[in-house]
Amino acid sequence: MALSKKPTTGMKDILPEEMQVRDYVIGVIKETYGKFGFTPIETPCVEAIQNLNSKQGGENEKLIFKILKRGEKLDVAQATTEEEVVDGGLRYDLTVPLVRFYSNNEAKLPAPFKALQIGNVWRADRPQKGRYRQFMQCDIDILGEPSNLAEIELILATTTTLSRLGFRDFQIRINDRRILKAMASYSGFAEESFDNVFIILDKMDKIGMDGVEAELLEGGFAKEAVDKYLDLFRKLEEAQDGIAYLAETLAGFLDEDVERNLQEIISSVRATKSSDFEIVFDATLVRGMSYYTGTIFEIAMPQFGAACGGGGRYDKMVGRFTGKDVPACGFSIGFERIILLLMENGFQVPGQPKKVAYLVEKGIGGGRLCEVIAKAQASRGEGLNVLVVRMNKNKKFQKEQLEKEGYTDFVEFYKDPLKD
Amino acid sequence: MALSKKPTTGMKDILPEEMQVRDYVIGVIKETYGKFGFTPIETPCVEAIQNLNSKQGGENEKLIFKILKRGEKLDVAQATTEEEVVDGGLRYDLTVPLVRFYSNNEAKLPAPFKALQIGNVWRADRPQKGRYRQFMQCDIDILGEPSNLAEIELILATTTTLSRLGFRDFQIRINDRRILKAMASYSGFAEESFDNVFIILDKMDKIGMDGVEAELLEGGFAKEAVDKYLDLFRKLEEAQDGIAYLAETLAGFLDEDVERNLQEIISSVRATKSSDFEIVFDATLVRGMSYYTGTIFEIAMPQFGAACGGGGRYDKMVGRFTGKDVPACGFSIGFERIILLLMENGFQVPGQPKKVAYLVEKGIGGGRLCEVIAKAQASRGEGLNVLVVRMNKNKKFQKEQLEKEGYTDFVEFYKDPLKD
Numbered sequence: 001m002a003l004s005k006k007p008t009t010g011m012k013d014i015l016p017e018e019m020q021v022r023d024y025v026i027g028v029i030k031e032t033y034g035k036f037g038f039t040p041i042e043t044p045c046v047e048a049i050q051n052l053n054s055k056q057g058g059e060n061e062k063l064i065f066k067i068l069k070r071g072e073k074l075d076v077a078q079a080t081t082e083e084e085v086v087d088g089g090l091r092y093d094l095t096v097p098l099v100r101f102y103s104n105n106e107a108k109l110p111a112p113f114k115a116l117q118i119g120n121v122w123r124a125d126r127p128q129k130g131r132y133r134q135f136m137q138c139d140i141d142i143l144g145e146p147s148n149l150a151e152i153e154l155i156l157a158t159t160t161t162l163s164r165l166g167f168r169d170f171q172i173r174i175n176d177r178r179i180l181k182a183m184a185s186y187s188g189f190a191e192e193s194f195d196n197v198f199i200i201l202d203k204m205d206k207i208g209m210d211g212v213e214a215e216l217l218e219g220g221f222a223k224e225a226v227d228k229y230l231d232l233f234r235k236l237e238e239a240q241d242g243i244a245y246l247a248e249t250l251a252g253f254l255d256e257d258v259e260r261n262l263q264e265i266i267s268s269v270r271a272t273k274s275s276d277f278e279i280v281f282d283a284t285l286v287r288g289m290s291y292y293t294g295t296i297f298e299i300a301m302p303q304f305g306a307a308c309g310g311g312g313r314y315d316k317m318v319g320r321f322t323g324k325d326v327p328a329c330g331f332s333i334g335f336e337r338i339i340l341l342l343m344e345n346g347f348q349v350p351g352q353p354k355k356v357a358y359l360v361e362k363g364i365g366g367g368r369l370c371e372v373i374a375k376a377q378a379s380r381g382e383g384l385n386v387l388v389v390r391m392n393k394n395k396k397f398q399k400e401q402l403e404k405e406g407y408t409d410f411v412e413f414y415k416d417p418l419k420d
Numbered sequence: 421m422a423l424s425k426k427p428t429t430g431m432k433d434i435l436p437e438e439m440q441v442r443d444y445v446i447g448v449i450k451e452t453y454g455k456f457g458f459t460p461i462e463t464p465c466v467e468a469i470q471n472l473n474s475k476q477g478g479e480n481e482k483l484i485f486k487i488l489k490r491g492e493k494l495d496v497a498q499a500t501t502e503e504e505v506v507d508g509g510l511r512y513d514l515t516v517p518l519v520r521f522y523s524n525n526e527a528k529l530p531a532p533f534k535a536l537q538i539g540n541v542w543r544a545d546r547p548q549k550g551r552y553r554q555f556m557q558c559d560i561d562i563l564g565e566p567s568n569l570a571e572i573e574l575i576l577a578t579t580t581t582l583s584r585l586g587f588r589d590f591q592i593r594i595n596d597r598r599i600l601k602a603m604a605s606y607s608g609f610a611e612e613s614f615d616n617v618f619i620i621l622d623k624m625d626k627i628g629m630d631g632v633e634a635e636l637l638e639g640g641f642a643k644e645a646v647d648k649y650l651d652l653f654r655k656l657e658e659a660q661d662g663i664a665y666l667a668e669t670l671a672g673f674l675d676e677d678v679e680r681n682l683q684e685i686i687s688s689v690r691a692t693k694s695s696d697f698e699i700v701f702d703a704t705l706v707r708g709m710s711y712y713t714g715t716i717f718e719i720a721m722p723q724f725g726a727a728c729g730g731g732g733r734y735d736k737m738v739g740r741f742t743g744k745d746v747p748a749c750g751f752s753i754g755f756e757r758i759i760l761l762l763m764e765n766g767f768q769v770p771g772q773p774k775k776v777a778y779l780v781e782k783g784i785g786g787g788r789l790c791e792v793i794a795k796a797q798a799s800r801g802e803g804l805n806v807l808v809v810r811m812n813k814n815k816k817f818q819k820e821q822l823e824k825e826g827y828t829d830f831v832e833f834y835k836d837p838l839k840d
Contacts, residue, residue, distance in 0.1 A: 067488070070544050
């Protein structure tokens with residue numbers, strides 16, 4: 001088969017210009033999260049297939065890049081199903097691997113454990129503009145902290161990071177899975193239909209109240225339940241304090257602790273935030289993953305239609321590996337979206353060293369070449385970036401090209417030193 | 421199937437302690453190579469299977485983690501061979517992807533193009549101590565530079581980086597594939613047997629001159645050729661200037677340019693190196709990959725039996741993708757070995773911010789919690805790392821644990837501010 005020059009379908013090459021922005025953003029992320037006591041960890045990109053197919057990944061489990069068994073374990077001719085030929089897969093998120101990591105290494109980790117992960121994940125999505133099958137995720141998680149100190153620190157760390165990257169006027173929307181459930185339960189939906197109700201509710205910001213009503217009725221839900229449900233959302237829009245309104249209305253359906261918990265997170269973040277963003281309660285916030293057990297949150301950017309990150313509490317997931325539940329809460333930044341926004345706005349990486357190009361006449365060698373290189377080494381030692389490159393025939397064009405790469409100073413060297 | 425707590429066979433979880441060292445080393449690498457004008461790029465971890473199976477990867481092509489086709493393209497029941505069910509694989513090195521990247525993006529890249537790649541690669545090697553199936557490689561390559569300026573800059577950039585990481589007294593061994601070939605040809609070996617001769621020669625530092633002689637004879641090579649070949653190496657040991665000796669002896673078999681080229685690289689590096697290492701000609705240096713066409717080199721560390729990195733010139737590889745050859749030369753650092761050496765020597769990452777832990781009495785909430793967090797935020801703004809954590813019953817043990825993680829200062833906060 002002919003060699004392919006293109007990256008494999010749906011994945012992309014990253015050119016120097018974008019890499020510079022990515023490296024800068026990763027640096028800011030690591031430094032800022034470090035200040036909050038998060039420590040980087042890494043897990044392999046490949047996970048055992050049973051871990052990826054454990055029903056924690058929702059729809060993503062349909063998008064796994066699967067890895068073929070090797071050697072004697074593989075018998076393609078005999079096999080009739082995928083399961084027989086596969087033993088691993090590329091991770092589709094960083095949460096399942098984190099929980100496995102924690103289960104595997106708990107004894108060596110501090111309690112609570114504050115993890116920072118920056119790494120690629122893979123999903124065999126239908127290729128579309130701006131979405132790739134390999135993309136970077138950036139997650140922070142706190143394992144072993146039952147109180148809302150986890151949520152507060154996660155939100156402050158994330159917003160501080162976004163703010164250091166120059167983002168303003170964004171919003172943190174926050175909700176609680178228990179409120180979602182209580183609202184549905186109070187309205188008379190059966191528990192087994194909750195997920196279907198939430199999938200429709202999740203479209204509220206796109207199709208509006210009427211759209212949600214229509215889809216619920218089309219979905220076969222009782223008119224009475226739908227009316228009662230939507231009435232809650234209508235009343236919420238008028239309420240001064242939405243959380244208090246719900247706590248009162250849903251009494252008997254909602255754990256009393258939920259109100260205090262959410263109010264405390266919101267007021268603590270408001271009181272201590274140093275940057276320019278809002279945190280607001282939003283009863284229509286769903287977040288897709290079924291593993292969330294409590295608080296859920298999302299970043300809404302005015303410049304960007306979709307969410308730019310999100311997370312929540314998932315207290316029951318470690319138990320699936322170890323048999324013993326450990327409280328857990330995480331926040332994932334939409335790394336690729338942030339890069340896209342920065343690139344679109346012509347973001348210039350600050351604090352770059354001065355770039356100097358030495359143009360060296362062709363044929364220079366021996367002692368003369370040593371002189372040039374020694375000079376370059378000295379300048380590098382003083383902090384400059386020095387490119388040593390052969391001088392082209394068309395020197396003017398060469399310099400123009402180098403200027404595009406950010407070179408501002410040029411020094412020419414000839415075989416005859418007197419010509420320099 | 422039960423969930424697996426362990427990483428998948430042959431791969432490893434990276435804990436915070438090691439991650440800190442890795443992040444530091446990556447930072448030094450990026451900064452130092454940047455000073456030489458290398459720019460970071462990235463390619464997808466997955467490559468089309470025909471690119472990985474293109475005979476450029478040598479033995480590594482037997483170790484590919486292969487990726488299953490998806491959707492309608494996959495029919496396991498009908499398939500009888502691996503080829504029918506596979507369309508991609510995880511890259512086993514960064515050179516094949518670089519060459520594909522260059523072929524794909526040449527028009528957008530400067531000429532010459534100086535690339536820095538740091539990324540994971542995967543090889544389904546037999547698991548063994550200290551060797552993993554996923555590991556990081558760190559490569560610099562110069563594409564489009566035909567002269568030995570490429571070799572000189574690659575060697576200086578790499579040795580400067582190693583030196584900044586604290587390595588001393590290492591050796592750069594250098595040779596040229598054309599010398600290897602000329603020596604074999606001069607001795608009377610047939611060209612088609614060169615690779616087998618070189619595989620045996622490569623063991624010189626382990627089995628010595630007598631061992632190489634024995635294995636060549638066992639391999640069925642003519643005694644006359646073996647004698648002539650080994651005689652060259654014996655004479656070399658006595659020669660004042662090995663390269664000059666070979667240039668003279670191999671006249672007619674060796675391109676005249678080779679001597680000048682190697683001498684110039686060695687003398688330029690010696691004249692301009694600022695750090696403590698040696699560069700030596702070594703006619704027994706082979707380097708495994710058959711794609712090398714000229715100079716080859718390797719880092720020998722006294723602390724480490726095996727090579728700690730290496731590279732060379734591969735002028736014919738781009739042409740396999742584009743039909744047009746482009747001169748190319750690269751140097752790969754043994755990233756994992758460097759991390760291992762640093763970790764074994766108890767390397768302390770320099771310049772880390774002071775780490776402070778706030779121990780917060782359980783049950784603190786509301787305005788009091790805001791106070792504590794505001795204080796933490798202020799200190800973070802001043803450059804400190806501040807961990808806010810619930811106070812355990814056994815405060816003394818908690819502090820001891822935190823000290824192990826590098827926390828040096830502790831502040832306690834109680835519900836009653838007078839107790840602080």
